[in-house]
Amino acid sequence: xxxxxxxxxxxxxxxxxxxxxxxxxxxxxxxxxxxxxxxxxxxxxxxxxxxxxxxxxxxxxxxxxxxxxxxxxxxx
Numbered sequence: 244x245x246x247x248x249x250x251x252x253x254x255x256x257x258x259x260x261x262x263x264x265x266x267x268x269x270x271x272x273x274x275x276x277x278x279x280x281x282x283x284x285x286x287x288x289x290x291x292x293x294x295x296x297x298x299x300x301x302x303x304x305x306x307x308x309x310x311x312x313x314x315x316x317x318x319x
Contacts, residue, residue: 248256267286274283301307 271283271286274286299307301310
């Protein structure tokens with residue numbers, strides 16, 4: 244089953260991504276300017292951790308495997 248997003252949904256999600264990236268960039272810029280290595284590292288890793296979580300869920304979890312195999316249940 245292929246899921247397609249409507250133009251409105253795409254615009255909404257694109258807006259959310261741009262908003263999040265803008266805040267992330269500004270906060271990391273401030274942390275770097277302030278010389279706060281712990282905050283800069285935490286901000287950087289928080290973003291990376293979210294990506295790794297998504298990769299795990301959609302690629303390696305039982306739910307993700309079930310979706311790719313066409314089972315359709317996707318139960319965890």
